[in-house]
Amino acid sequence: MSAVESPDLEPRAANGVKKRRNSTILNPRSYLTTELWKQAPVLKGSTRFEPLADARNILVTGGAGFIACWFVRHLTLTYPDHYNVISFDKLDYCATLNNTRVLDDSPNFTFEQGDITSPSDIKRVLRKHKIDTVFHFAAQSHVDLSFGNSYQFTNTNVYGTHVLLERAREHGVTKFIHISTDEVYGDVPIGAADLAETSILAPTNPYSASKAAAEMMVSAYRSSFKLPLITVRSNNVYGPHQFPEKIIPKFIMLLQRQSKLLLHGDGSPTRRYVYAGDIVDALDTIFHKGTIGQIYNIASKDEISNTEICHKLLNIFGLPHSTPAELEKWVQHTEDRPFNDQRYATDGTKLSHLGWSPKTSFDEGLKITVDWYWRFGEVWWGDISRVLTSFPVVEGTEIWTKEEHEALPSDSEEGGVEENGTVWMKRALERLNGA
Ligand SMILES: NC(=O)c1ccc[n+]([C@@H]2O[C@H](COP(=O)([O-])OP(=O)(O)OC[C@H]3O[C@@H](n4cnc5c(N)ncnc54)[C@H](O)[C@@H]3O)[C@@H](O)[C@H]2O)c1
Numbered sequence: 001m002s003a004v005e006s007p008d009l010e011p012r013a014a015n016g017v018k019k020r021r022n023s024t025i026l027n028p029r030s031y032l033t034t035e036l037w038k039q040a041p042v043l044k045g046s047t048r049f050e051p052l053a054d055a056r057n058i059l060v061t062g063g064a065g066f067i068a069c070w071f072v073r074h075l076t077l078t079y080p081d082h083y084n085v086i087s088f089d090k091l092d093y094c095a096t097l098n099n100t101r102v103l104d105d106s107p108n109f110t111f112e113q114g115d116i117t118s119p120s121d122i123k124r125v126l127r128k129h130k131i132d133t134v135f136h137f138a139a140q141s142h143v144d145l146s147f148g149n150s151y152q153f154t155n156t157n158v159y160g161t162h163v164l165l166e167r168a169r170e171h172g173v174t175k176f177i178h179i180s181t182d183e184v185y186g187d188v189p190i191g192a193a194d195l196a197e198t199s200i201l202a203p204t205n206p207y208s209a210s211k212a213a214a215e216m217m218v219s220a221y222r223s224s225f226k227l228p229l230i231t232v233r234s235n236n237v238y239g240p241h242q243f244p245e246k247i248i249p250k251f252i253m254l255l256q257r258q259s260k261l262l263l264h265g266d267g268s269p270t271r272r273y274v275y276a277g278d279i280v281d282a283l284d285t286i287f288h289k290g291t292i293g294q295i296y297n298i299a300s301k302d303e304i305s306n307t308e309i310c311h312k313l314l315n316i317f318g319l320p321h322s323t324p325a326e327l328e329k330w331v332q333h334t335e336d337r338p339f340n341d342q343r344y345a346t347d348g349t350k351l352s353h354l355g356w357s358p359k360t361s362f363d364e365g366l367k368i369t370v371d372w373y374w375r376f377g378e379v380w381w382g383d384i385s386r387v388l389t390s391f392p393v394v395e396g397t398e399i400w401t402k403e404e405h406e407a408l409p410s411d412s413e414e415g416g417v418e419e420n421g422t423v424w425m426k427r428a429l430e431r432l433n434g435a
Helices: 066-078 119-128 150-171 206-225 247-256 276-289 306-316 324-330 362-376 402-407 411-432
Strands: 057-061 084-089 109-113 133-136 175-181 229-234 236-238 261-264 270-275 295-298 303-305 331-334 393-395 398-400
Touching (some): 066 084, 119 150, 150 206, 175 276, 236 362, 247 362, 303 306
Parallel strands (some): 175 229
16 A cells, blocks of 8 residues: 555656656645554644734645644644634645645634745735734745755745735735744854844845845835734754755654765754744744734754764664764765854843743654654655755755756756747747737
């Protein structure tokens, strides 16, 4: 029995013959078989507040992705009589409807497929569901990809945010919570003080630059149009349901396959990590107790280097790594990112005044995460083999290893039979139609 129900999505030429492109096409609409998805734990946060009188219909963009799916499950299941949750997602390569399948029978949950860069999609969903509150998570979120595909990051993260803000302004909302990242502050030198929300933004890679640019648009809409905005800047988030392109799930899946961990550069950069269940509680807190116009850091004290992640996972998997020879068996250093911030460090005092602090220690959260990927990591998204390579290349929902992508024919060569055929057909149709 196959673990997933998935339509045949291999690329086909116009004549229906399968084209071999040496790639994987992920289908976010693939459903795990009933027997399997029912075994998955229903993961959400732990907070519950007095529901807000002026919030009823909540749009969550990026709801089939990692962090937003946790938030969608939390809101839908914690406030069933108060909030209607509309998950809005383009279903990009990293998304899967398995992330919210458990909610499909909940009367206060709806999924809408759409693109935040489409003003008409946004207008439609805001009107159809009489949206009063927006949580904006949807983004191109993977730094590694932003070095190769940066236009896509500007388009989704900056223009997409602009479209949402403009449509929200026209429609009128009571609250718009914009999810940003600690990466907008840029590199924080070792020993420097943790950064408060008033610190300047100094992004260093196309992803963080696009998130910082989106924040500028948010700030402009707050000043110009008094849109009721709150911005949230979180540390790195980890936990079950994260697409295994990010370091923690990727390394777990590599060890499960008894493959080497592909560590960028010398492995020394550190990140601070928040467990997914904890960020959901932080967002629930900000939603119910935060002040319009404010920016909140969601900050953890668990600062871990990439090398330490390797060691912690090798410990959990019971793989010896105390000698250089043992370590070499499991860790392979690869080329680094073109630029890799050494560390991010943010100060979470402001949010702590609203009553939030992280509950899950890194070691505890990592163990829960390993357990989940052990059971579901290989079946949740489809074939992730190419995702687990160093610097894979993604176009739409199609994924190559870096080497395979470099070996592809160039655009002009690839145009070949099918593309030229399409161009000729288009021209002939134009002629026939008298254009
Ligand atoms: N993961 C982290 O460590 C982290 C840390 C801080 C902030 N953030 C921010 O949190 C948000 C969510 O991050 P994540 O890690 O869950 O991301 P993710 O990549 O897992 O999910 C992003 C989702 O957005 C959807 N999406 C992409 N483009 C879209 C479009 N044009 N229209 C509609 N939907 C679209 C995707 O299909 C996907 O479901 C992002 O804004 C990210 O910048 C993430």
